[in-house]
Amino acid sequence: MDVTKIKDPAFLKNLSKEEMVELSQDIRDFLIENLSATGGHIGPNLGVVELTLALHKHFDSPKDKFLWDVGHQSYVHKILTGRGDKFDTLRQFKGLCGFPKMNESEHDVWETGHSSTSLSAAMGMAIARDIKGDSNYVVPIIGDGALTGGMALEALNHIGHEKKDMIVVLNDNEMSIAPNVGALHSVLGRMRTAGKYNKAKDDLEYILKKIPAVGGKLATTAERVKDSLKYLLVSGMFFEELGFTYLGPVDGHNFDELDENIRFAKKTKGPVLLHVITKKGKGFHPAENDKVGTWHGTGPYKIDTGDLIKSAVKGPAWSALVSETVRKSARTDERIVAITPAMPVGSKLEGFASEFPDRMFDVGIAEQHATTLAAGLATQKMKPFLAIYSTFLQRAYDQVVHDICRQNLNVFIGIDRAGLVGADGETHQGVFDIAFLRSLPNMVVMMPKDENEGQHMVHTALTYDDGPIAMRYPRGNGSGVEMDEELSALPIGSWEVLREGSDAAILTFGTTIPMALNAADKLAKSGLSVKVVNARFIKPLDEAMMMDLLKLNMPLLTIEEAVLQGGFGSAVLEFAHDAGFGHATIERMGIPDQFIEHGSVGKLLEEINLTESRAVELIQSMVPAKEKRA
Structure with missing residues (x-):
């Protein structure tokens, strides 16, 4: 048919x-x-x-x-x-x-x-x-x-x-x-x-009905036999x-x-x-014959051989980069344990599980339990790494609030698939975690610009002793940058200037950094000098750098692959207002107030106008406003 x-x-x-x-x-x-x-x-x-x-x-x-x-x-x-x-x-x-x-x-x-x-x-x-x-x-x-x-x-x-x-x-x-x-x-x-x-139960009932009822005792015994068969079978x-x-x-x-x-x-x-x-x-x-979940969901494949058709990649998968760095650290720190809610393959924790079977816990589809389990471990001075997709972390929000942040426990949350994930669509886009984590006392939220900075962030998280810390990382692979041999901790709340500029500044992090750098290159050709800042700590902000930028009266554009409402850009606006710079010129780019459907990430970014060309337009509109005020 x-x-x-x-x-x-x-x-x-x-x-x-x-x-x-x-x-x-x-x-x-x-x-x-x-x-x-x-x-x-x-x-x-x-x-x-x-x-x-x-x-x-x-x-x-x-x-x-x-x-x-x-x-x-x-x-x-x-x-x-x-x-x-x-x-x-x-x-x-x-x-x-x-x-x-x-x-x-x-x-x-x-x-x-x-x-x-x-x-x-x-x-x-x-x-x-x-x-x-x-x-x-x-x-x-x-x-x-x-x-x-x-x-x-x-x-x-x-x-x-x-x-x-x-x-x-x-x-x-x-x-x-x-x-x-x-x-x-x-x-x-x-x-x-x-x-x-059921058939065996019915057969037994038929036999019991043939036995003459001799008082209530036999009837009670018969019921007991039926029940015991139920538990036996x-x-x-x-x-x-x-x-x-x-x-x-x-x-x-x-x-x-x-x-x-x-x-x-x-x-x-x-x-x-x-x-x-x-x-x-x-x-x-x-x-x-799949025993590990490879064929649960795949990209394109060859029918005759079953080989998966993979696009060319430069760097390691982000999930592997993070989990393998945790694994490396676990060799010298016996307090480190890993937890996953039924995603050992997706979160690339197979290697950790193989090397440290007694320190790896797959709890099944039970995100709330996984989160409070991590909190319980942290009360005993362990260093739990909770590997969880952004979209699934939503399911454990109360546990993050009540059990981790309120008690200020040292839990490292690895927020996998942060940002747009593409084909799985509305239910899986990882765009809400900044907004729902940023409001929580004691929480640190960060996202690296590349896989080298990513491994240093993992080290930062595992050596941080002042409360919960979350690292966002995207779906897919890194860009293939050179990796440092030695790991070092980043100062909490520190940003990094990637490109100097004097007319305006773009504050961004993670997957949107290339967009910002390309926009700055285009703007330079039209005579505008734009600073690009790797705002790798989403919470806390780099308050010293923020004050410097605000004192210079420099227009600021924030870009994030996450929802605008309550997001990183909102944090920048709040800081400017509270610091007495309510007049500052600040624009935001990010995910609008809507659920984002399925499709390639590139197509989705175009659909919501989260693009390099939009960044160029906004900077061009902001700089003249600065000059007029002067």
Whole structure:
């Protein structure tokens, strides 16, 4: 079947099992071919082909609500709901989003990108359904990795208590991005190997009914036997004790098993947990045999060999540069430990884990726990390095405020993927961390101009003893600068002049420094002398340099690849006002008050006018104003 011609999933209801199997292969072939050109989350989607087909066959979307937790496994859902013809634009600027998106389709009823949210949202939809007297099904699909998130466990507790009709599909592939960890993962492992519980329970009930009831004692004994069988067959029966009817485990690639259990789930009152076992990457050998998460999400690749197509790079990956510098420091400082919330591969911590297995902690998708764990370690004079993506640090904000900053603990937060990240879009752009960290007492925030300064910043953070310190670093690779052999600590709050100038100054840091230097070069050709400052400490500011610039009445332009509201530019404005220079000429460039969609970083910067040419325009408009006042 040409899957690009599919407009609506209703046709599935008339397909035979053989036709469903054939369609499954067509969809897999389509995904493997298209994602080889665009990149994307190939592993999760190849694993849910049959499951998605079965769900759409037995339910009526969008009346029935599918909530895809995390959402990176929604490509098959998108194909079945009429978006297959747009897959050549997947994750590209103005193209098809890699996650559920309400403005794309009425079938996308919940937007995701972060994990563990689907159950809470589903509970909200179920409550609304019952209040309004509607009769639709609510079906969240959550992975075993996302189930470790505290929010998901809170929702399970509430759903089980309220007894609302809901069918929770647990897509169990033993992976999130990296292999799953934790006690709950072990519980699910025992469920996988325990075999099917429900049929054995039913058989036992039939036998017990044949025994003549001799008083209440035998009846009580019979119930006890049934309960003991429950615990024997499925260790702990975690979900049933929470109030769910547990079905499974079910082979998620077998239509007969899927059909039988979905039908039964639809007839069951109250919350149901349908435990489905799937194979991440199924049907594509490199992805199917991936043990570390490489094929969770990729760029373009060669179909025949599975080789990833990588663009030419000059310097090391930023994540590797930071984690390897921490690893180097850990060789001489036994207090250093590393913590990651399920991102050991993305944060390039495999080397640290290999060398220091007793000092490396992957806590699963549990950012709040990871953050307070780091705080607890710091109270005992350890030096925790918390490696966390900017977008995921948002999920642990209260822990940063309450547990780290309030207690002024020496935690080093490595803020990975800071700034625009491109194809993953709105849910993953790392543009809010400056605004939400800058307001916190005791916090130091910094960002290096290149990988050499980056390694010195890591050393600065690991030798800093006066409270929490965060270092932002972008997605991608460094520029290939020469690296110093010896590491040294940078003075906290110190800036660096990269280019002298007398007519105006650009204050910036990190990824926007090349933009500032290029703008200064262009302005020099028109006769303007522009100072460029590497404002590498976002908090605290270099107050001495700020005072010098303000006393010179020099127009200032701040540039940041982060939100303007509450950001670095706001800090500069606040300082000028508080220092008595409220009349100073200050302009700001950064992310406007909007969520930034998916696309290449270059395209996105152009879209929001965060460009070299805009910097030139602003400086040119500011300097005449200075001359007129003089």
